[in-house]
Amino acid sequence: MKVCTKFKVIFIATVVFIWGAGFCHAGLITDMHGREVEVPDQIHTVFGTSPPVSYMLYAIAPELVAGLNFPFREKEKQYLPARLQTLPVVGGWFGQGRKPNLETLMQVNPDVVLAWYMKNSPVSRKAEEMLIPMGFRLVYISLDKLEDYPETFRFLGRLLHREKRAAALADYAQETIDRIKAVRDAIPESDKVSVYYAEGMDGLSTECDASVHAELLSLCGGKNVHICPSRTIYGMEKVSIEQVMHYAPEVIVSYEQGFYDAIFHDPRWQNIPAVQNKRVYQIPSASLNWFDRPPSFMRLLGARWLLNKLYPEKYDVDIVDETQRFYSLFLNVSLNRKAAADIIEP
Template identity: 45%
Template sequence: MKCPKAGRLLQVLSFSLVLLALALNVWPREITDMAGRRVIVPDIIRRAYSSSPPVTYLITAIDPTLLVGLNFPIAEGGKEYLPKCMHSLPVLGGFFGKGRTANIEMIMKAKPDVIVMGGPKTSSMTEKYESTLKNLGIPFVYVYFDTVADYTEAFRFLGQLFNKEERTARLGKYGKDVLAEIGQTVEAIPADRRPRVYYAEDKDGLATDCDRSYHAELINLVGARNVHRCTPKDTMGMERISFEQVVLYNPEVILVKEEEFFRKIFRDPGWRRIKAVREKRVYLIPGIPFNWFDRPPSFMRFLGVQWLMNCLYPQHYGKDMIKETGAFYRLFLGVAPTEKQIHRIIYG
């Protein structure tokens, strides 16, 4: 015998569950992440936690209101170049092997709909923390980027994840167009016009990265020659070298990460023996709100590679960096700095 009342009750209950799922935005969908994993995530994601600064910055460019927290505090002077919604976000740490470790309790309290793990494919850090992530009961996905060119694909994947395909397509296209323009310009520059470059890190300038390290990728990308030619010991890089070795390298250009070192390099008698210092071809890498070159590597490299081309090849690549920086900050960061502010960002 049929039970029509029970059947109707089940239909009403099923319909109610559908309405509830829609109201709570928890209707599931499957997405394949960049590690090839099939992951069930909510159809509409409103809250996301990122495991590392490069990924946090990617989400910042896509939609900063998605972020439930930061990996470490915003750098001094950086807030005015970031959306206001980020200014009061809690610092939750991260899973990237250095600096602030992830505060699991605070992450759980933040209630992210998804956790985005990311970095180079060669890093073992994400796998190291996978057991911890599985215990949280929050879906997590992987996004990978080993080179600057990979950011276009990373944007595409995150666009799918967050249902922001139109936005990420625009960001990815900007990067793709810039890299194509750089490649064409570099091809036309004679080999004898491409300088030998030293990337000076740390407060004394005596840490650097190998030419094969993704940390120093922009040097290769612009056709210059990284004087520190070697294979990286690990993904963290920033290898210590002696001042005597720098003297032997005698670079034609020095790129400086730390402002403290930049302020003293021209006054130091030892460093003045080096060609780049004598000829005043020492450049402080812009770092507001995020570094344009490295530490951490991010989509800011799309702008950083243009800045570096301008520094090394002004006769071949005479782009107006004040204008380009303003356009970049408006597109990627949603802020409109004045020319005076941009000049301070680039030239200190």
């Protein structure tokens, strides 16, 4: 026990020394949780403690990203800068009980650690209790709702001295949210479409109506059929096929391509209105999922896609053109129409 304690003291002292040695000019900022944090005037490296945070960094300043939460999948790599693919995998606080490799984090030694502050979440407390005593500069941002994204982009722009870039992203986010809410709010409650969000290869996992993982449904005027209090932030609530039959959703949105490929041939699903009326839609997922897991800025494009699927007569958008515009702005990727169409329906 004494040896272990001695190692921890040395470990923390080493981190604090490295942190202090790299600390030149600094200033106080107020983060999005209202905490005052001293940060360098010039920030050269940043680590995000979870994928939603890291993805915000990818959009604003990929050159500042210090480490990854997990390795990229093959279909993600072609739309992200090559530099990101060579970064060390640090891990982070996300998913079910995950935590970072502190030794790798110490080696990466970011100027700032960004975290999503989740009210009353043990995840936020654990990150804070571990990182601050080790000398890391922890800055909280707000990502609870997609409506937080415009201000969060602007905050990060000020923090990272990327105001112009952040303003362009924030303006797109606000334009999207305003447009979608205007369309949604004009739809009578009686005309709103019931939706089941199918997760898992069998389609029998889903999200409660208030879950962050299903936020796009209510934002776009869909009525989530699975009404319940979320047990955990992770979600993935198990349901039975009988329960889905009882819900009788008019639309199904599918997370897994394998489930989507099978649903029209699976006899268990054939009496569900969404299947009968061919209103089952596969969520696009390149480079990152447009809907969920992890929730990210891609949901701004996903919201436009979903609103068009739910209410095509009320929101008639050229989603291929919108995809080209979005990828150019957020990912600095130029797509021709065929490439954009292939992303939407691979």
